[in-house]
Amino acid sequence: MGMAELRARPSRLRTASVWGSGAVLGVILVQYGTGWGSDAQARAVNDLAYLPVVLLTAVLGLRLIREGGLDRRERRAWTLLEVAFLCQVAAHVVALVQMLRPGLPAYPSVSDCLYLAAIPFVIAGLLLLPAARRSGAERVKLLIDSLIVVGGACMALWYVEIGPLLRTSGIDPLVLAFSTAVPVADLLLVWALIMLLLRRSSAGAAVGLLGGAMALKVVADSTYAIAYVQFGFAFRPGSWPYLLWAAGSFLMLLAVHRRLGQDGPARAERPGRGRLGWLPYGAVALASGLLAFAAREQSLFPLGGMIIGAIAITALVIIRQMYAQRESRRLAVTDPLTGLSNRALITERLAELVRQPVRDDRHGAVLLIDLDRFKPINDAHGHEAGDAVLKAVAVALRKVIRSGDTAGRLGGDEFAVVLPGLPTRAAAEGVAQRLVDALRTPVIFGELLLSVEASIGVAFHDETTADTEQLIAHADAAMYAVKRQGRGHFRVYSPELDTRARDAELRRAVDNDELVVHFQPVVPLSGGPGLGVEALVRWNHPVRGLLMPGAFIDFAEETGAVVPIGEWVLRESCRQAAGWRAANPDAERLRLSVNLSARQVVQPTLVETIRDILAETGFPADRLVLELTESVILQPSEQTVARLNALREMGIGISVDDFGTGYAALSYLRSLPVTVLKIDRSFVAGIDTDPDAYAVAEALVRLAQAYKLQVVAEGIETAAQRSCLADMGCGYGQGYHIARPMPGDALAELLVSAGLGHGRQ
Structure with a gap:
């Protein structure tokens, strides 16, 4: 038996154990679908089904800390999460013991306290997971964004859960304190989860699974509490909040299993808002909507009008902020002279192009363009004449490319065009030839007639271009081959043009x-x-x-x-x-x-x-x-x-x-x-x-x-x-x-x- 098979055997056994424990947890789904058993029976099945999952989560978490090849910061994060896993194990064991005793345990029980005790360790662990390096300004913006989201969530929880609890008369102080602590802890958990997502922390799919587990837990906690506080209704074991708790526990097990299967320390992704940049605005919209709902029975004068005005002003601030961000983005990725994209945006578009899978019916290409005889124009007629030529080149590029293409100036007299989603390779060659022809048109500058041509290198995204640097190198090699052969035309990259190779x-x-x-x-x-x-x-x-x-x-x-x-x-x-x-x-x-x-x-x-x-x-x-x-x-x-x-x-x-x-x-x-x-x-x-x-x-x-x-x-x-x-x-x-x-x-x-x-x- 080879070494690869020996290493693969523990991995297969671990995977089988994970999915096997998930199958045991699946009895809660069966219980939810069939409604089988009394409340006591449903509670017993629920607690018994949890044990394999939480035990395996704790065991794999301990193994990850000891043998997972984590760096110091990530090891601290998973150590805190492991404490939370152990608290969950203890909580489920205690719940089983309480079940064996006659009568229902008093609320809050020991198992309830253990569930609550696990949350701070989860929060601390999520915040310590590795993330991309950021500047001080980026960290401040990240904090503000997360606080906006938490503020919106806080308003919602206060209205539907915390506020009604505090107004309840005759409630035991211990019960009140514990019942209030749960949504507050969930609110902090939401904050940690939002910070985790906005930071784009990365430990592979493990972070996504952890985030999903926490989100399901918060939704289940809030649903259970709101139903009881607002409507006096208590969900029985086997109902859908219990199903969400079970799914969250299994996702947490999958997160540990997935992270254990990765090699080496996690690498943080490049900073960026990504697809979650809408979260702060969504939170403001939630808060405004909640405010409007709460004031729906109020008179428009004076309270209602003030609320409507506050919502309108908030909406205008959001629109203003979104417009400012869009304008800042435009200025950050635009060449000031030509109005084309700059090197930063071209690099971003190339990265998107390289990430696309290679397909026979869709082709991506980059054109690297270098102007011929541009330096003599600058030397003989000054930089104003050179700027006029560069602006004319930008106009020609805009006329030739499609709406979905990106044309940009990389610097000096060097330009690039990114062509995604081409039906054939011949389409890119057609664009290159039209650019060659268009750039031969003389530029009128005062009484001067300035003539330039362009050498264009064309490179396609295929199996040989694993990253943007390789794609640009291919286009660069093709462009310099044009210059060696007389300039003023284009050439498609082929392996024999690769100077290094x-x-x-x-x-x-x-x-x-x-x-x-x-x-x-x-x-x-x-x-x-x-x-x-x-x-x-x-x-x-x-x-x-x-x-x-x-x-x-x-x-x-x-x-x-x-x-x-x-x-x-x-x-x-x-x-x-x-x-x-x-x-x-x-x-x-x-x-x-x-x-x-x-x-x-x-x-x-x-x-x-x-x-x-x-x-x-x-x-x-x-x-x-x-x-x-x-x-x-x-x-x-x-x-x-x-x-x-x-x-x-x-x-x-x-x-x-x-x-x-x-x-x-x-x-x-x-x-x-x-x-x-x-x-x-x-x-x-x-x-x-x-x-x-x-x-x-x-x-x-x-x-x-x-x-x-x-x-x-x-x-x-x-x-x-x-x-x-x-x-x-x-x-x-x-x-x-x-x-x-x-x-x-x-x-x-x-x-x-x-x-x-x-x-x-």
Whole structure:
């Protein structure tokens, strides 16, 4: 038997005991439905049926205090409640003993006193249950709200119960004191219950069950007392107040059972009025209605008119307070510039959206909107022009969204739209496209015509969005994907846009040996020795298959994952090249070219890393060429120059890749330790048919020769292009005409074949 089954067995036994005792208590329901037995028999059945429930409640309460994993405050609360449980056990036992004695016990009996003694401990326990942290102002408002409710309840109890008791003549003082103490205790219990509900204290469902138990008790007590005081009628055992008392006792048992089944201390919910904010107003309405009922037989002049005036003034105060709260709420959740919702309300709406269950026929989405070219407007024309643009964006948002949607400004030029209850996902994409179109409309500001566009990221609430942060992160990833792809449109989130997940996936690819290196030959264009190869990385993705560098290198550069990828490529290509040299003496003069990313160049440990890789693989430094992009040499820092010089002193060649496509200054070709210049494929295309293209390519070749650099041309696709490059003096070339990139074992076979240096004619 497994540990899970061993732990589950006591829980199942406890649950069976709880419901079994509830079934015993159910005989009161049977008694209520059938009216069986005399008063004495009904009272005996009633007291006997209670014992299993109250005993089990006390036992489980004691276990909860000792083994329930409660924090100190909650343990004190349940300890006080446990005292109340024990008082109830004692009260029912005493009631059974009294039943065995002849005659009815005098009122108030010992069991009555024990019932009453339990109430203060219940009140204290309810007030000590954990609740959310609140400011001083929030605590004062909470106290006022609870006192309003208690005031209304006090008026009702005074009118129907306490007042008539105090006016009763000839009543025994002890009986009067006890009979008055019961509604007062119930009133305090109502106050504690209201405080518990308004504080939104949370111990799971346990608090709701406790609240229900106390509410049933107060209703049963009040009903029993009012019937006796107002109408002289005493309910017999088995009637419906006894049914409410029984239900309350069982709910209290369920509360202990449910709390015992939870793990760890209870967590208080976020402060808020929630659905119980109407309680103070309900209490005022109750008090006013009661006042009007009491004065129904009074003359309208002068007493009746005063009462009506008091009710009217109270109603106006309530309306004024509700309007003030609504206005305060509006100001608290509104952006003052645009009139849209602010970040607080957007966060609230997102939380509501995430709480909704995921359904196939209802979809929820969030649109994250960032304005393109907004900062230049602010810088060039001032903040008033920027504010005009933001207000125009707000107008466009209101025109596009539905009445139930929420549009808001998160700050600066960033907006969000929450779309709940969409029939299809395509509906959200339609809203996004209409927003893209609407925000392209220029904004007139004085004599200026201000143009902006928007990049919009769309994310849907589904199984992957467990909270608002995740949903916003998805929309944010989609929005930045739009910005990388040219701005001015929208994109729906997909897992491959998740920068954190993709970065982790790329790094795992290195650890899991999912990367592979292919090699493309670099040959002398005029024949002769000097064969080289360029190492090119591929990702053998377990799901998407073999991916070319364009599918992941730019993203790896952005996130920094290119650093471990670059180190792996250098180590793996040097290892394979060293193996070719050992197996084939003709490959000793083979040159290996490996791309070095901009992120790698700025690493302080670059030189040490490359030195360690060469030592580990045994590949000679003077046969290695590191290829840099123009962005690296555009404005090199002193540290970058020092690292490149250190690599050059080791004998490593430095190549400028894709020369001519960027903005590299020619002066850096002299100041940096560059040995090779690679002409981009865009300058090779058309040289065999276009004289102008030929002239430009020839100028680049002559420039490299003037700087005493070796020249390599990329992208040679025809024999005519190869011939033209050879004629203009280009030393080396690579491209599909010569050989496609291939795995290492295929290249090893080519190294032993004849005529590779002359290419394929």
